[in-house]
Amino acid sequence: MFWILIFPGFLFTVCFGLIASWIVRKVSALVQWRVGPPLFQPFYDVVKLIGKEILVPQEAQKAVFMAAPLVGMAGILLLSTMLWRIAFVPAKPFVGDIIVAIYLMVLPSLALILGSSASASPHAAIGTSREMKLVMGYELSLVLAFIVVIIKTGGTLNLAEIAQNTTVFSISNILAFLVALLCIQAKLGFVPFDIAEAETEVMSGVMVEYSGALLAFWKLTQAIMLVALPLFLVTVFLGGFGAGLAGVLAGLGKYVLVLVLLILIKNTNPRVRIDQAMKFFWVYCGIALVAAIILAITGNYYGIIWL
């Protein structure tokens, strides 16, 4: 219970995620040559949203509309607790947890699709259809990228073992990491792939009808995703957290590296269209991943570690 509610679970992850989202806003501000928000800005936002009135549209499917944010947050919270546990106590894993992690990662997107399509708003409908296409686009590449790592580590499905056995500096691993980084970018709804909530076109699309505490739940879900997804990449591709204090510091360093890469991609790219995003993920990322899989299998077969 302590694990779930306080330390690596809810409270810790939420605070960590809100600080991470402050880092995102602050670095974006510095890139645009301005001062940016104060440190506690994301906390103020969430407190304010919890204090506001909740409006539910008249035509909305009320139960689904209200439940969707909770489902999404529960899913991503479970994922982040799992990942923190693997980072801090790698000795007590369970078999095949990478598959559980992949399923849990889809849950916030699915909840978002459900909630926004229940809200009976045309803007949300456009956002929903874009989100669905985007999920279909990046999910394939993401799973292929994980398959590369599974091949490299000799077929294990255990995240702790993957973190210990992965070879970070091999061609296939780096290719898979880069593709997964772009998939995470799309999953977080960051700029080149923020098609579903495009503020300038569909008025924050999928979330357009949410207000008050329900919107706060979505903001918290996004903050937790900002912790969980880069952490997942660190665990799978970059060797995860090591033992002791030095290991934790190294792990946090890798996390910050992934976060800064995400922010820089976010700030240097314009938004793509949905068809461009699909083509990008299926054609270009697909080719890169097929090459990575072939390299990984060849490397395993002949025992060449850097392939």
Place this chain on the structure above:
Amino acid sequence: MSWKIWSLKKSPWVYHVNTGACNNCDIEIVALLTPKFDVERFGIKLVGSPRHADALLVTGGVTAQAAPRLREVYRQTSKPCVVFCIGACACDKGIFATGYHMVGPVDKIIREIDPNAIIAYVPGCPPKPEAIISGVVKALSVL
């Protein structure tokens, strides 16, 4: 002061409503949101939906066509919220005061549906971005 108002003052998200302005105030508002003035320092953010908004930046002395829309937008905004009348027209119909199609000003329309609405005024034709920042900060400090 309740914690709701305290946190609202720390992060007022704004939604921009044009109720028949000549576009001059709107350009000043857009200029206000550019990196040069950096209102994100105060937690101010432009949002796309009135349901997310805490402050409505209303420009223009309300025309007969725009009045029902303004009422609808105010109803869709989740309370508590603040209404800012930006520019001379929004405050008191400005140079269009005698126009046949003007049913405003903004505060009259808003008070019709919510007599206790919090309304602040930033006069000027158009007000400079600095004046809007000063008006918003003053209004929030007395809230």
